[in-house]
Amino acid sequence: MLRHTLRASAAALALLLPFAAACGGEAKAESSSDLSSVTLRVGATGWKQEEAILRFAHLDDTPYKVKWSLFQGGDQQLQAVRAGALDVASSSEIPPVFAAADGKPDFKVVAVQRATTLNQEVVVPKGSPATDIAGLKGKKVGYVQNTTAHYFLYELLKRAGLKWSDIDAKPLLPNDGLAALNGGGIDAFASYGTSIITAHRQGARTVGSGADILSGNFLWSARDSVLKSPAQRAATADLIARITKAYAYVRDGHEDGFAKVTAEATHQSVAQAKSDLVAAQNQRPTQARTVGDDTIASQQKVADAFTELGALKEHLDVKSFWTTELNTDLKKVL
Structure with a gap:
């Protein structure tokens, strides 16, 4: 049923997007309903949990290609975005702050994923x-x-x-x-x-x-070139929504199965993996949300702390690298 709903949403999106693209001036030459030519280069940290959970929930049959790359931290993902090696990065609130500190970011924070702050x-x-x-x-x-x-x-x-x-x-x-x-x-x-x-x-x-210190806001950042492409924007929104739906699938009585996947990847017992998974989802269910004033304000607080620490040389206005451009697409597929 979950798969059917997602495919129906994707079909509806495919019908709507050409009309949106036609109103987009120069962008109208590229139809966002044609996702077959899109390849998204997406970062992951620790282990490829997002890729694994999509496969586990049978939501990995995307109409576009996804090339996952593994990094030890979100900071490295943002470096890769700025170097042109990644299209989309997932990180905490901190890496985009430092990636934008030179005042010339070529990326934008496009969505927020609420997630656990345990571990x-x-x-x-x-x-x-x-x-x-x-x-x-x-x-x-x-x-x-x-x-x-x-x-x-x-x-x-x-x-x-x-x-x-x-x-x-x-x-x-x-x-x-x-x-x-x-x-x-x-x-x-x-x-x-x-x-x-x-x-x-x-x-x-x-x-x-840091469980009670961190906000639980984890950010999706995309290269500016992604935002200029209706098809890449649509694919990015769809991927973020699929991850949210995959976690909902796990919470809906499939914890044992995904615990086995996690245990194998992290080299721990299945019992411990399930305990950590349940605790994480009970603390804060993993789910995406659109950009809002509160999410920007949360990151501003973090940036100000790093200015106070001296890690940032001067005040950074974080809203300069946030955008609501993905909000409409994301609301349609969530």
């Missing part, structure tokens, strides 16, 4: 005497730069009465940070997702969490 933690290795963030004063603390880890580590330090300068902060990629944590190169590590799951499996303990 966003500061961890210490087995045997560490540290029991909280205050215990990290003077210690070597790894973090994934220009990501959620950078932000929640800064906020956790402030809550503990510490300054950024009170720790020896070491920017590291997730895999490098795990190796340094296990090898004694750092005393703690702020990271997210699969790297935190792996750290716990290796005996690490949590001393701080």
